[in-house]
Amino acid sequence: MIDLHTHSTASDGTDSPARLVEVAARAGIGTLAITDHDTTSGWAEAAEAAGRFQVSLVRGAEISAIARTPGWGTGVHLLAYLHDPTHPDLLGETERTRADRESRARRMVDLLAEDFPITWDDLLAQTKPGTTLGRPHLADALVAAGVVRDRDEAFATILRPGTRYYVGHYAPDAVAAVRAVRAAGGVPVLAHPGADARGRIVPDSTIEELAAAGLAGLEVDHRDHTPDTRRRLRDLAESLGLLVTGSSDFHGAGKQNRIGENTTAPAVLEAIADQGALEVLG
Numbered sequence: 001m002i003d004l005h006t007h008s009t010a011s012d013g014t015d016s017p018a019r020l021v022e023v024a025a026r027a028g029i030g031t032l033a034i035t036d037h038d039t040t041s042g043w044a045e046a047a048e049a050a051g052r053f054q055v056s057l058v059r060g061a062e063i064s065a066i067a068r069t070p071g072w073g074t075g076v077h078l079l080a081y082l083h084d085p086t087h088p089d090l091l092g093e094t095e096r097t098r099a100d101r102e103s104r105a106r107r108m109v110d111l112l113a114e115d116f117p118i119t120w121d122d123l124l125a126q127t128k129p130g131t132t133l134g135r136p137h138l139a140d141a142l143v144a145a146g147v148v149r150d151r152d153e154a155f156a157t158i159l160r161p162g163t164r165y166y167v168g169h170y171a172p173d174a175v176a177a178v179r180a181v182r183a184a185g186g187v188p189v190l191a192h193p194g195a196d197a198r199g200r201i202v203p204d205s206t207i208e209e210l211a212a213a214g215l216a217g218l219e220v221d222h223r224d225h226t227p228d229t230r231r232r233l234r235d236l237a238e239s240l241g242l243l244v245t246g247s248s249d250f251h252g253a254g255k256q257n258r259i260g261e262n263t264t265a266p267a268v269l270e271a272i273a274d275q276g277a278l279e280v281l282g
C-alpha cells in the first residue's frame with residue numbers, strides 16, 4: 001500500500017514523525033509520504049524511523065497557495081514530493097507563509113480570547129517548537145479549555161471561515177508555487193481539488209493553467225471527494241496528461257481519516273520518483 005499524504009506534529013498531525021512512520025508500518029503501508037503543511041522539518045526524524053520500521057519514505061510537503069480565480073482567489077493545497085528543501089524560491093515562500101500563519105494565529109487567539117478562556121500560552125501548549133501553526137492547534141486549545149468536544153466540533157462552529165474569529169493568512173500564488181516546486185526539483189500534485197464541502201474549489205480552467213505551469217498530478221482518491229467528483233477528476237487528469245494519486249490525508253487522532261484509506265498505484269509512485277530530485281528512501 002502506498003499512502004502519499006500524511007501529517008505529523010511538524011504541522012497539524014497528532015503523531016510525531018517517528019510515530020507516524022510506526023503507525024504506517026503497523027497498518028501495512030509499504031511506502032509513505034510525510035507531507036506537513038509548509039515545512040520539511042519532520043523529514044529527518046521520519047527518515048530515521050523509516051529505516052527502523054522498513055517503510056519506504058517519500059519526503060514531501062503540502063504547500064499552501066492561492067489560485068487566481070474569478071472574484072476572490074481560492075485557497076489550494078499543493079503536494080510537493082522529493083524536492084530540494086533548501087531551494088531558495090520555495091523555502092522563501094513557505095517561510096513567509098509560516099511566519100504569517102503565526103501572526104494569524106496570534107490574531108485569532110486575541111479574537112477568541114474576547115469570548116473564550118484561551119491564551120497564546122494555551123495555544124503553544126498544544127504544539128511543539130517550530131510547528132507550522134494552524135486552526136487545528138486553536139481547536140486543540142479550545143478542547144483543552146472545555147469549549148468544544150473535539151477538532152471536528154471546533155471546525156464546524158467557532159473556527160469556520162465567516163465567523164468573527166476567522167483570519168486568513170498569506171500564501172503564494174498557485175502558478176508560482178507550481179513553478180517553485182519544479183524549480184526545486186519537486187513533483188507538484190494538487191491536493192483534494194474537489195473537496196467542496198470544506199470551501200470553494202477551483203474550476204477546471206485553473207487546473208489547466210496549473211498543468212501548463214508544470215503540475216504533475218491530481219489527488220483524486222481522497223475522502224473529501226464523492227464518487228462523482230472522482231470520476232470527473234479522473235477524466236480531467238487523463239485529458240491533461242496528469243498523474244492520478246490517492247491518499248489518506250491522515251492527521252493522527254486529529255481527524256477521522258484512517259491511514260491507508262486511499263492509496264496510489266505503484267506505477268504512479270514510480271513516475272513521481274522518476275521526476276523527483278531526491279530518492280525515495282528505503
Ligand code: AMP
Nearest residue numbers: 012133134135136151152155156254255
Ligand atoms: P488552516 O490551514 O490553519 O486554515 O487549517 C486547515 C487545516 O485544518 C487543514 O489542513 C485541514 O486538514 C485541517 N482541518 C480541516 N477540517 C478539520 C476538522 N474537521 N478536524 C480537524 N482538522 C481539520
Ligand code: ZN
Nearest residue numbers: 007012037251
Ligand atoms: Zn492539515
Ligand code: FE
Nearest residue numbers: 062077191192
Ligand atoms: Fe490539505
Ligand code: FE
Nearest residue numbers: 005007062249
Ligand atoms: Fe493535508
